Amino acid sequence: MDQNNNNVCDAGEPATTTDAQGNYSLPDTGNLAGQTLLVTVTSATKDLSRPAGYTFPASFTMAQIVTDAGQQHISPLSTLVTAQMQTGLSQAQATAAVTALLGGTDPNADYVATSDSATLAKAIAVVDKLTSFASGGVVDAATVRNALNAIVAKGDIASVTAADVQAQATKPVYAGANAADILAGKTYGFNSYSPYWADWNKQPARAFLQDVRSVVGGQLVTEQQEYVSGAWQAVVGNKYETVSGVYVMRPDASWSGFVPVSQYRAPLSVSVNGAKLKGVDGASGISYNYEYRVADLSGQPLTTAIPAASYAPDLQVNVTLQNQTFAQGTKAVVGLLSYDADQIVLPIWTVPCNDTQVTGAFTCGGAIPAVAEDGVTSIVTGDATTTYTSVQQAVGVGLVGRGGAFSMQLTADGQVQYFGWLSTNGGAPQKITYQGGTWSVYGRNSNVLVLEMNAAAIKALGTDPILAPVSDGAKLVVALRNGRLRLGWLYPATYAQKTYQFHGGLNQQLFSAVQAAVVP
Known part of the structure; x- marks a missing residue:
């Protein structure tokens, strides 16, 4: 069990060895959903799907994200899902991406037990491609991740080259994180540079907004703050809101009644389910998941941490911001809010x-x-x-x-x-x-x-x-x-609202650059 999310089986972490049929057992300590199981494959590992006497040419590690219930099948295909999650996708998005690569096959299924020869052949091809990038008899965790993501990016296994793997290595890595641990303290994320009309016949006032998130009393609370006279303060009322309410579709495809904005933006009731927060949306009745990743933004454009769906999307394409990059060592926590249905x-x-x-x-x-x-x-x-x-x-x-x-x-x-x-x-x-x-x-x-x-x-x-x-x-x-x-x-059910957040306050490099870009 990878308790520190470093993709390595470290001493002291719960571990075991599989039996001759690949079966294993680890103690269920509760709340394991969303955490990562690792399997280290070595030259001593037996592959029952290959001819007798086959020896793996290199050692590597496979992974599986623990699901809510049932047996956990760890395979090259489940490892593809884990690698995709490390590109910043939610678990549902990553599973959908790998399912598409496999032509509709569930990557978490036991294809050996069901004698699915076509899927087995793809899994073998994935392993053979991975081991072709070994160095000194080892495919390290970074190479495994980059090679698998190159496979999904190209939509093909056989054509992936070392150049494709290297291209993936330039992208940020979104390591798994326990949502409850992340939100034990407050996080701060840039929201927008938004207008406020006190009088629609006059020019609006504008202010920088940030979202401050925390879990309070079993609720995920998002407080909107505005930057006024050199300091952040809570927004009073809904003066920056662009909607007065919404109608939403219920699970039975009928429409809800009028949902006022105060209810639509209300704190989300959540329960801890392993590495995730879970709950049910009060307006639509649809279940949701809140996952977290930790990303190293060193050298990445500042626009990475600016919401795409903000009131001022022009900031996302601002050349000045695109040409500036985060300082070395800049870490962000990335929230992924997704729903179980459209x-x-x-x-x-x-x-x-x-x-x-x-x-x-x-x-x-x-x-x-x-x-x-x-x-x-x-x-x-x-x-x-x-x-x-x-x-x-x-x-x-x-x-x-x-x-x-x-x-x-x-x-x-x-x-x-x-x-x-x-x-x-x-x-x-x-x-x-x-x-x-x-x-x-x-x-x-x-x-x-x-x-x-x-x-x-x-x-x-x-x-x-x-x-x-x-x-x-x-x-x-x-x-x-x-x-x-x-x-x-x-x-869509595969959509995830992604927000970049920082501990201790909004990243000052980002905020200073945004101020310089939009304030004359």
Whole structure:
């Protein structure tokens, strides 16, 4: 049992030797889920899947992340999952990546017991590739990790070269960590440089925001703080919020009632389950996991620790920040929040004007389509004067982002189009139609359309907050709820919200650079 997450079987850690059939037993000390089991393979190890007399040409270590229940099968394929987790993926994401590599086979299954010869052949090929990179009869832990990640990156085993392995060695390593230990103290993560409108007719004030996380009374608490007059202080109220609430899809594919932002952002009730924190989302009823990694950010761009899905995503592509790197020895803890099923969230945006009354299906003096529902003014898309009966009626209708920040249209042949304006040789601007991706019907609810937007479209459509999660792996959706068309997000079960956090305070190098980049 790798208790210190260094990928080495150290003296003093729980250990045993397998029997002639590869069976083993270790004491269950409780709360082992998410921790790492290691198996050291040497020249004395017998491989029952190979011809008699076969000897491993080099020693190496295999791994398996302990699951909640059942026997733990440690193999070259489970080691692929562990290596992928060390690239910063959640356990679910890593498992999905390796499953795809194997053509749909579960990498944690016992392929020997089920006589799955095709999967066995792949496992043997993985071992043969690993041992080809041995030095002095040993494949060290770093080479194992880099070679396995090169295999997944290339989508092939045989073609991986030493150059591919070396390319992986330049990337940060996300070592496993016990979530409960990490959150025994507070962690600090950069959030954004966000605007606040006290009056929508005036220019907004802006402030730097950070998130301070801790576990208090069995709850994962995230406190938002603003930087004011040279000091961090708690944000009072919801002045930086861009939503007043949300609707979420429940496990039975029905819609929730109105979930106010105070509930949506409420602390998460958690229980310790090994290296993870687990709980159930109160709004959707979907179970979630919170995993942690520890990453050495030495030499990595400062933008690594800036959220992709923030109000100011331009910071992620700021050239000044991209060209600066973290100092040697900079360590961060990386939080990975994932859910056991897809999440669909329909945001109810804060209305961007002083007059939020709805008149004739519009608000802001007729500028924005909206309805008055659940006690709030709710921005919608499509034709706000129409009561829709099927989301398919969205096809051919102009769909606008929050406050008209962008415009797109779905075509009957499954395409997503968006629009721009182009002026040639000083002439009048002409409306141009671009292909932005494709759409399909969501399998669990036929009144939800999932949009697969291409990277060019996401970039061209700008920094509207509705698009921010899409740049981080979520998908844009068009949904029908209570007769109205709404834009929202699908967070697939393989999605993980990744946050970079620091102990003792926000990393000063990062914060100073962000200040210099955005403050005149």
